[in-house]
Amino acid sequence: MASRPEFFWLFLVLLPIVIIMIRRYLTGRKNLADVAGLWRPSKFYDLYTVKNFFSSLGILAFFVFAILSLAGFPGREIPVSYEPAGTDIIFVVDVSESMKAADIAPSRLTAASRVIKSVCENTPDGRFGIVVFKGGGIKMIPSTEDVESIYNFLSFLSTDLLTSPGSNIHSGVETALRSFPKAEEREKYIILLTDGELHEGDMTKIAEQAFKADVSIYCVGTGTAEGARIPLADGGYLADSAGEIIVTRLQEEGLRLLAEASGGKYYSSSDSTLLPELIGIAAGTVEADDSRYRIVVKERYRFFLVIALLGLFVSRAVKVIKWKKKF
Amino acid sequence: MDSLQLLSRIRNIPLVSARLVEGFLSGNYRSVFKGPGLEFDEVREYSTGDDVRSIDWNVTSRMGSPYVKTFREEREMALLLMIDVSASLQTGSGTYRKADTAAIISALLAHSAVHNNDRVGAVFFSDRIEKWVPPMKGRNHLMRLVQDMASIEPKGRGSDLSCAIACVEQSMKRRGICILVSDFRIPPAYRQMSMLARKHDLIAVKITDPADRKVPETGLMEVQDPESGMIIKSFGFSPGYRKDYEDFWLADHIFWQRECRRRGIDSMVIDTEDDPARALLSFFRRRKGK
Amino acid sequence: MLIFENPGYLLLLTLLIPSIYFSHFFRGRGGLVPVSIGLWKSSTFKPKNYFLRFILFLSSASFWAGIICIIFAIAGPSFVEKEKIYLSRGIDIVFVLDESPSMAALDFPPTNRFDASKEVIRKFVKAREHDPVGLVTFAAEAALRIPPTLDTEGFLDELETLKLMELGNGTAVGLGIAIAALHMQDSTAEEKVIILITDGENNAGEIVPESAADIAAGMGIRIYTIGIGTRGEVPIEYEDPETGKIITGRYDSDFDEELLMEIAETTNGKYYFAPSTNALEGIMDVIDSLESSEKRVKIKTTSRSGYRQLTILAMILIFADFFIKKVIFREVF
Numbered sequence: 001m002a003s004r005p006e007f008f009w010l011f012l013v014l015l016p017i018v019i020i021m022i023r024r025y026l027t028g029r030k031n032l033a034d035v036a037g038l039w040r041p042s043k044f045y046d047l048y049t050v051k052n053f054f055s056s057l058g059i060l061a062f063f064v065f066a067i068l069s070l071a072g073f074p075g076r077e078i079p080v081s082y083e084p085a086g087t088d089i090i091f092v093v094d095v096s097e098s099m100k101a102a103d104i105a106p107s108r109l110t111a112a113s114r115v116i117k118s119v120c121e122n123t124p125d126g127r128f129g130i131v132v133f134k135g136g137g138i139k140m141i142p143s144t145e146d147v148e149s150i151y152n153f154l155s156f157l158s159t160d161l162l163t164s165p166g167s168n169i170h171s172g173v174e175t176a177l178r179s180f181p182k183a184e185e186r187e188k189y190i191i192l193l194t195d196g197e198l199h200e201g202d203m204t205k206i207a208e209q210a211f212k213a214d215v216s217i218y219c220v221g222t223g224t225a226e227g228a229r230i231p232l233a234d235g236g237y238l239a240d241s242a243g244e245i246i247v248t249r250l251q252e253e254g255l256r257l258l259a260e261a262s263g264g265k266y267y268s269s270s271d272s273t274l275l276p277e278l279i280g281i282a283a284g285t286v287e288a289d290d291s292r293y294r295i296v297v298k299e300r301y302r303f304f305l306v307i308a309l310l311g312l313f314v315s316r317a318v319k320v321i322k323w324k325k326k327f
Numbered sequence: 328m329d330s331l332q333l334l335s336r337i338r339n340i341p342l343v344s345a346r347l348v349e350g351f352l353s354g355n356y357r358s359v360f361k362g363p364g365l366e367f368d369e370v371r372e373y374s375t376g377d378d379v380r381s382i383d384w385n386v387t388s389r390m391g392s393p394y395v396k397t398f399r400e401e402r403e404m405a406l407l408l409m410i411d412v413s414a415s416l417q418t419g420s421g422t423y424r425k426a427d428t429a430a431i432i433s434a435l436l437a438h439s440a441v442h443n444n445d446r447v448g449a450v451f452f453s454d455r456i457e458k459w460v461p462p463m464k465g466r467n468h469l470m471r472l473v474q475d476m477a478s479i480e481p482k483g484r485g486s487d488l489s490c491a492i493a494c495v496e497q498s499m500k501r502r503g504i505c506i507l508v509s510d511f512r513i514p515p516a517y518r519q520m521s522m523l524a525r526k527h528d529l530i531a532v533k534i535t536d537p538a539d540r541k542v543p544e545t546g547l548m549e550v551q552d553p554e555s556g557m558i559i560k561s562f563g564f565s566p567g568y569r570k571d572y573e574d575f576w577l578a579d580h581i582f583w584q585r586e587c588r589r590r591g592i593d594s595m596v597i598d599t600e601d602d603p604a605r606a607l608l609s610f611f612r613r614r615k616g617k
Numbered sequence: 618m619l620i621f622e623n624p625g626y627l628l629l630l631t632l633l634i635p636s637i638y639f640s641h642f643f644r645g646r647g648g649l650v651p652v653s654i655g656l657w658k659s660s661t662f663k664p665k666n667y668f669l670r671f672i673l674f675l676s677s678a679s680f681w682a683g684i685i686c687i688i689f690a691i692a693g694p695s696f697v698e699k700e701k702i703y704l705s706r707g708i709d710i711v712f713v714l715d716e717s718p719s720m721a722a723l724d725f726p727p728t729n730r731f732d733a734s735k736e737v738i739r740k741f742v743k744a745r746e747h748d749p750v751g752l753v754t755f756a757a758e759a760a761l762r763i764p765p766t767l768d769t770e771g772f773l774d775e776l777e778t779l780k781l782m783e784l785g786n787g788t789a790v791g792l793g794i795a796i797a798a799l800h801m802q803d804s805t806a807e808e809k810v811i812i813l814i815t816d817g818e819n820n821a822g823e824i825v826p827e828s829a830a831d832i833a834a835g836m837g838i839r840i841y842t843i844g845i846g847t848r849g850e851v852p853i854e855y856e857d858p859e860t861g862k863i864i865t866g867r868y869d870s871d872f873d874e875e876l877l878m879e880i881a882e883t884t885n886g887k888y889y890f891a892p893s894t895n896a897l898e899g900i901m902d903v904i905d906s907l908e909s910s911e912k913r914v915k916i917k918t919t920s921r922s923g924y925r926q927l928t929i930l931a932m933i934l935i936f937a938d939f940f941i942k943k944v945i946f947r948e949v950f
Contacts, residue, residue: 004925013936020943024546028949031545031563035538036650037419039427051648052950059939066687066932070925085704125805129768142768144749146800149764181767183747185702185917301924302623305691309629312684312935313636319950320639322647415653454657485657514659538652546947547673551649554657558649560673562666564947575662 002071003299010067017063021056028052047327051318058315065308075300079293087282088143088186090129090176091116094194094222095159096167097238098248101195103228104269111269112193112222113154118275119191120147123282127186129179132157133172135164139179169194169258173206177213188215189264189282195223196251203254207261216264218278223250224270370394405462406440407499407527408433408449411509412457412479413486414553420538423599428534429508430476431603436506441469449475452491453483459494462503485554488516492523504528510535511583512554521590531587531594539576542569619923622693629688637681648950669946676941683934690927695920704913707748709765709806711797712738715815715845716781717756717788721855722816722868724847725894729854731781733894734814734845737901742772744905747912751800752776755793757785757821761800781855789822790815794829794880798836809838810908813880816846818873830880840884841904842877845891846870 002008032048093116099109120128128150129143140161141153169192176190190210196219210217227249230238237245252266259266267274370386373393386394410433416426433449440447441464448462449472458479460472486509495505505527507520523529545563552558562568580596587594593614597606621627639646655661664670714734725733742750750772751765763775790813797811811833819826833840853868874890881888887907891897942948 010932017936017939020939024943024947024949027546027947031543031548031949032650034543034545035420035548035550035561035563035652037424038422039419039424048950055950059935062935063932066928069690070928072925083704085706129766139768139771141764142766142771144751144764144766145804146751146764147803148800149761152761179768179771183701183703184767299922301928302626302691302693305687305924305928309684309687309691312687313632316636316640319648320643320646322645327647327649413657415657418651418653487657510653512653512656514657546949547942548949549649550652550654551644552654552661553651554653555655555661556644557655557661558644559654559662559664560670561650561652562664562669562946565666565669568664568666568669571665572662579656579660 002068002073004071007067007070007072010070011064014060014063017060021059025049025052025056043324044326047323051323051327054318055315058311058313058318061311062308062315065304065311069301069304069308072299072301074297076298078296078298080296082185082294084185084187086186087123087126088129088180088184088188089119089123089126089282090131090143090179090188090190091119092131092133092137092169092172092176092190092192092194093157094134094167094169094172094192095132095157095161096134096165096195097159097230098167098195099222100159100230101223101228101248102231103224103226103250104222108195108222108269109157109159112220113157115193115220115269115275115278116191117151117154119278119282120150122279126282129176131172131176131179132161133168133175134159134162135166135171136162136168137172137175138162139175143179143181167194169196169254170202170206173210173217173258177210177215180213180215188213190215190217190262191278192217192219192255192258193222193269194219194255195248196221196253196255203258204261207258210262215262217259217262218264218281219255219259219266220269220274220278221250221252221255221266222269223248225250225252369397371397404440405446405448405499405501405503406436407462407495407503407505408436408447409491409495409505409507409509410449410451410476411453411486411488411507411513412451412481413453413512414481414484415486415512416510416534417553419536419599420543421536421599425510425534425536425599428597428599428601428603429510429532432532432534432597432607433476433506433508434473435604435607437469437472441466447472450491450494451475451479451481452487452494453481454485454487454490455483456491456494457481457483459498461498486513488513489519492516492519496523496526499527502527504530506530506532508532508534515586517586517590520592524590524592529592531592533580533583533594533596535580535596535598537598537600540573542572544569618697618699620695620697620920621689622695624692626688626692629691630685633681633684636684641677650949672941673946676938676946679934679941680938683931683938686927686931686934690924690931694923694927696923697918697920700917700919702915702917703747704915705747705911706806707745707767707912708808708810708908708910709749709751709801709804710745710810710812710908711751711753711765711801713753713755713759713793713797713811713813713815714738714779715756715788715790715793715817716754716779716784717817718782718786718855718864719788719816719846719853719868719870721781722846722851722853722870724851724870724892725845725897730816730845731779733897735776735779737897738814739773739776740898741901741905742769742776748910749804749806751797752779753793753797753800754779755784755789755796755822756782757787757789759789759792759796759822760784761796764800765804765806782857785821787821788815788817788819789824790817790819790876790880791824791826791829792822794826794833794840795824798829798833798838801838802836808908808910809836810886811838811840811884812904813840813842813877814845815842815877816844816870816872818871819876826876826880827883830883834884838884839886840880841886842881842888843891843897843900844872844874844877844888845897846872847892 101108104111127143127145130141131137131139180188227247229245239245256266370383373395377395381395383394383396419425437447446462446464449460451457511533548561550559550561595610720731721729723729749765749767752762754762763772801809850867851870854865856863878888889900891900
């Protein structure tokens with residue numbers, strides 16, 4: 001219900017606060033008696049108890065309602081006009097060695113290339129760009145309507161494009177996020193094609209970054225869970241330093257997390273729904289090009305903050321106003 | 328302790344006082360308090376054996392034969408209680424506030440005086456004269472006085488001793504006993520006090536509170552002076568603060584004692600923790616021994 | 618830019634003055650313990666614990682600062698960012714740049730023709746923030762360097778890496794135009810423009826410039842042709858990309874002005890002659906003004922609420938006050 005429920009953890013802070021308040025009340029009453037004397041009618045000390053109680057209550061109310069306001073509750077829905085002028089898709093292609101594996105015939109990379117091609121072919125008026133990554137992400141084709149250049153590029157897409165070793169999805173997505181042209185209102189997608197191996201960098205962070213930039217990441221896992229060996233040019237297979245042949249497997253969890261956190265979806269390259277859905281997503285927005293509204297939900301926090309402030313003022317007022325001309 | 332409680336406590340004093348008076352004071356009251364001495368009575372004709380120094384030469388020359396003045400010892404004395412009722416006495420860290428102790432000690436003294444058939448009066452003062460009770464005799468008067476001690480509600484908050492002294496000087500023409508009961512949280516008025524001490528037998532009774540000598544260890548609190556309304560932060564948890572505070576009052580007390588001694592004012596210190604009757608007894612004993 | 622959604626709530630700040638007065642200065646306030654601390658109208662005890670009092674002052678200041686933060690948070694602070702959004706489609710512009718060795722002629726001080734062209738292209742592109750620009754270079758062959766894109770940064774990076782003679786020795790004007798046209802066929806732009814910069818005669822490539830121009834004209838592409846360079850003998854200096862040797866010499870410069878005129882005419886464009894850097898810049902300015910399209914722009918404001926940061930700050934400040942007073946100073950009340 002709350003938009004940032006993680007702030008509810010702050011309620012744990014209330015526990016030490018209450019403990020401190022109770023301890024202070026107990027010692028306070030004793031201290032007061034030491035100084036103000038026992039000759040005073042007990043009413044004086046009752047006043048202290050009552051005032052202390054309400055004052056503490058005010059402070060507690062402040063913390064409780066401030067935490068509630070931090071958690072934030074959905075309030076008014078405000079329609080904001082939104083007219084996307086088209087679709088921007090940046091393909092982020094893994095060109096690490098493991099993409100050579102042939103668990104998807106003829107190879108993972110070819111399968112990725114096919115996905116790109118069919119999405120491009122079936123999205124008229126779309127705009128596309130390509131980023132490839134290995135150790136780092138490199139922009140190969142900037143966002144353009146010229147699909148010819150995309151096809152052109154796909155024809156020489158290979159794992160030899162980059163020399164830096166590794167498979168840094170983070171850097172690839174980051175480069176893609178920077179590649180979207182500014183000053184335009186378009187539906188923005190990243191289609192990430194990778195086997196998900198060896199991901200470096202923090203997925204949730206980059207997903208959050210994409211979410212903030214209004215970019216949905218759709219991940220296509222190329223490969224199988226069974227995995228495959230990585231063929232080399234000489235007919236052998238890639239081996240590690242110990243001489244054992246490496247088997248690379250599709251690792252979905254990170255990709256699924258990345259996709260869902262950014263508002264996209266994860267597909268395996270073997271999903272039959274993969275292409276129709278991707279094309280639908282890419283083209284769907286273009287078909288309905290009439291002006292539309294996007295609902296922006298305003299968070300309700302003011303109410304809570306006002307009560308929190310009131311709590312503070314009550315706590316002060318209870319302390320400052322002299323009761324019965326005594327305390 | 329509210330005034331009702333206090334009153335009941337003071338009402339019980341006759342018992343205590345009776346014991347005091349019978350056991351100690353009855354024969355000693357006179358010796359404790361210096362009376363004015365001899366009082367002029369009459370002139371009569373000289374007879375042999377009379378002291379030649381007592382011859383009244385004025386009358387002798389007028390009458391042609393020697394006349395002498397006769398004196399009698401004054402039997403009646405006026406005891407005047409000067410009772411501080413300023414707001415600073417409405418404090419105290421123990422079971423009694425300073426005002427309670429002041430009232431009890433005043434009541435004890437009043438009882439003793441009445442028991443000795445002396446006149447007793449009182450002036451209650453804060454920063455003004457709150458009440459003036461002329462010295463009179465009798466148990467009824469005593470009861471009224473005691474009632475006043477317990478129930479007086481001062482209008483002023485501060486304490487101005489010099490105005491009280493001025494009032495006493497005006498209304499007490501003849502020599503009497505003045506007992507000043509106060510916490511001496513007053514502007515210094517030692518000059519006026521020594522003037523008063525020349526005319527009357529002045530005894531200063533200072534009421535103290537244990538918290539002034541040993542500050543209780545407490546947390547932070549805001550403390551307000553009931554007289555001036557000054558507010559300070561009390562860092563009762565800090566040893567430095569406690570020492571400063573204790574030193575402040577110690578210095579003040581030492582100054583007070585020195586001034587009293589220097590000006591020949593007999594002084595007595597009584598703490599709110601002390602038993603007033605016992606304290607009074609030991610004071611009398613000490614005074615008698617002088 | 619920071620704004621407040623409901624600045625009216627800031628009036629709550631005025632409550633601070635009475636609150637602070639009653640909490641710290643008013644002598645008739647509550648919560649005070651009556652203790653006689655001085656002689657009336659004479660000396661009064663004053664605590665000397667300056668350090669403790671200073672900490673206490675900071676603590677109270679922290680409390681009131683917390684209240685100020687909360688009031689600011691109530692007023693709804695938002696960081697508003699205004700963003701220009703183009704609603705209209707820009708013009709597709711593809712530069713077709715000659716990179717034959719003759720472009721190394723040093724008659725465009727301080728540099729050669731090629732670098733001078735790159736420089737004007739850079740300036741031109743920077744000024745056109747909403748027109749997709751592409752780049753085709755040609756010599757003996759022609760190649761697409763960058764497809765028409767709004768990614769100005771990417772374009773400029775690519776432009777920077779261009780070198781002479783990577784595509785051999787020759788001047789395939791026709792091929793250059795044809796490739797540029799090919800890569801504009803998917804464009805949704807209403808107006809498409811090719812800006813051809815060359816200094817030579819068409820002497821290579823399978824496609825003759827005239828037919829390439831016809832194709833372009835058929836696709837509705839206008840071609841502006843710029844003949845660059847002075848006529849006559851000019852010094853030349855370039856680095857052979859294969860051997861890395863610096864080749865210097867003299868070169869008898871001439872170019873086929875008629876061909877360029879014809880191309881421009883066929884495609885409804887214009888031909889310009891640029892014998893100097895200044896002239897080249899002037900021509901680019903002219904093309905820039907000729908090819909100005911109507912721009913429809915809207916301002917998109919995105920606001921990010923800042924109340925959370927302020928509320929957290931307020932909680933920290935008020936907790937600090939609570940902690941200092943109640944735990945360190947063991948405040949009684």
